[in-house]
Amino acid sequence: MAEWSIALPWKGSIWATVSRVRIPVSPPFEFFTFFVQNIDIKGNKMPDFKKQLTTFVQMLRNIEDEFKLHSLTPNEQAVFYTILKSNDVCNISKIVDESGLSRSTVYKILRKLEDSNLIEAFQSESDKRESIVSLKV
Amino acid sequence: MNPVSDLKYFLEVSITTFVSFNLLYVIWIFFIISSETASGFNGSIMYVPHAARVITICYFGIAAIPALFAAHVFCTFVIGDAYGLNNLLLIDLLGTSFLSTICVFIALYAMAGLGFKLKTLPFYKFTKDSIYLDLRNHKHIIMVTVFSAAVHSLSLYVYNSLRAISSNPEMFIRFFVGDILGTLVTIFTLSFMIFAFFRER
Numbered sequence: 001m002a003e004w005s006i007a008l009p010w011k012g013s014i015w016a017t018v019s020r021v022r023i024p025v026s027p028p029f030e031f032f033t034f035f036v037q038n039i040d041i042k043g044n045k046m047p048d049f050k051k052q053l054t055t056f057v058q059m060l061r062n063i064e065d066e067f068k069l070h071s072l073t074p075n076e077q078a079v080f081y082t083i084l085k086s087n088d089v090c091n092i093s094k095i096v097d098e099s100g101l102s103r104s105t106v107y108k109i110l111r112k113l114e115d116s117n118l119i120e121a122f123q124s125e126s127d128k129r130e131s132i133v134s135l136k137v
Numbered sequence: 138m139n140p141v142s143d144l145k146y147f148l149e150v151s152i153t154t155f156v157s158f159n160l161l162y163v164i165w166i167f168f169i170i171s172s173e174t175a176s177g178f179n180g181s182i183m184y185v186p187h188a189a190r191v192i193t194i195c196y197f198g199i200a201a202i203p204a205l206f207a208a209h210v211f212c213t214f215v216i217g218d219a220y221g222l223n224n225l226l227l228i229d230l231l232g233t234s235f236l237s238t239i240c241v242f243i244a245l246y247a248m249a250g251l252g253f254k255l256k257t258l259p260f261y262k263f264t265k266d267s268i269y270l271d272l273r274n275h276k277h278i279i280m281v282t283v284f285s286a287a288v289h290s291l292s293l294y295v296y297n298s299l300r301a302i303s304s305n306p307e308m309f310i311r312f313f314v315g316d317i318l319g320t321l322v323t324i325f326t327l328s329f330m331i332f333a334f335f336r337e338r
Contacts, residue, residue: 063328
């Protein structure tokens with residue numbers, strides 16, 4: 001009687017050669033590598049920390065653009081700050097002197113600021129040729 | 138994959154995540170919680186640290202998860218405890234921290250199921266039909282915020298009910314609104330700060 005309960009019935013049923021296909025041993029679990037397997041914005045396999053931060057800052061700048069936080073050009077800002085500095089009212093000659101811009105540029109900028117509802121201009125009572133500018137805010 | 142660069146990247150992400158979450162938690166606890174605890178605490182109406190969850194998971198992917206979980210446990214156990222906010226058992230502290238950590242992750246996979254995919258997340262295939270979330274677009278980040286706030290508030294409400302911590306529906310609403318408001322306030326404040334301090338004149 002065979003020692004094993006499921007003994008092979010005849011010797012020929014034993015394979016002469018075993019399969020050469022071997023299942024490889026699974027690689028060791030690497031904690032850091034597992035968590036760094038993401039793909040960056042451009043589809044590269046290795047993510048770049050600095051690029052990811054740059055993308056974040058870019059997103060924040062897009063909010064700026066969306067809300068038009070920097071809609072005033074540097075020249076417009078110069079004119080606006082000149083008016084802001086003069087406590088109450090300010091005439092155009094003073095803005096030209098202090099901002100260092102040409103008179104025509106200042107006129108163009110004042111018209112734009114007036115359209116944006118930031119300033120108001122009215123005629124001077126003492127000198128009818130001069131315009132007085134004040135902030136509307 | 139180079140293990141050294143992997144480790145370097147992992148450490149960079151972990152430190153950034155841990156510090157940013159702690160920073161926002163401290164700001165939240167100083168400026169907001171003092172006005173809310175007077176009438177009993179049922180969840181903050183403006184939970185600022187949710188921004189750290191959304192931003193780190195969106196931009197760094199799963200590399201941020203361990204540090205985010207550690208930051209949750211540390212902040213609740215150390216800082217929250219000092220202000221009398223931590224009345225949870227250790228097992229519940231770990232459970233709620235885990236749910237809070239993975240809420241953005243779950244929300245992103247739910248969004249992927251709807252067709253909006255994010256390139257920084259692994260485990261799903263990209264096809265030509267996939268709509269990618271653009272991390273440069275703040276509207277996409279806000280969409281992730283809303284989804285993650287929903288997942289976060291719902292999962293915590295279920296957890297709290299099952300563990301008999303609280304079954305107050307007000308907490309669910311306050312968590313949902315608080316997460317969205319807190320993230321929006323943080324993102325917009327950062328944007329204004331960049332404009333105010335770093336924009337050349």
